[in-house]
Amino acid sequence: MGTGSNSSNDLVVPQASQALEQLKFEVAQELGIQIPQDGYYGHMATRDTGAIGGHITRRLVQIAEQSLARR
Structure with missing residues (x-):
């Protein structure tokens, strides 16, 4: 593990x-x-x-699928 907390809620992109x-x-x-x-x-x-x-999870999966489909 890297530095910082071990929380699974830490965002990869804090922004x-x-x-x-x-x-x-x-x-x-x-x-x-x-x-x-x-x-x-x-x-x-x-x-x-x-x-x-x-619903947030479903929406994030849709966004990821759309992003992958554009590649």
């Missing part, structure tokens, strides 16, 4: 953090899920946070 945050809000809005203003997800239903994460 992607803002784009992922925006994607999270877009997906939540599409699903009709309100993201807490204070950023604390502890009071949200696991079903809702899981739905957001699942």
Whole structure:
């Protein structure tokens, strides 16, 4: 392992953090899920946070597939 933390949540491209945050809000809005203003997800239903994460993963896979198809 390299330097830094061992967290699996570390971004390979730190600049992607803002784009992922925006994607999270877009997906939540599409699903009709309100993201807490204070950023604390502890009071949200696991079903809702899981739905957001699942849709984000699908969207990222689509983006990767489109990128590979263009090559």
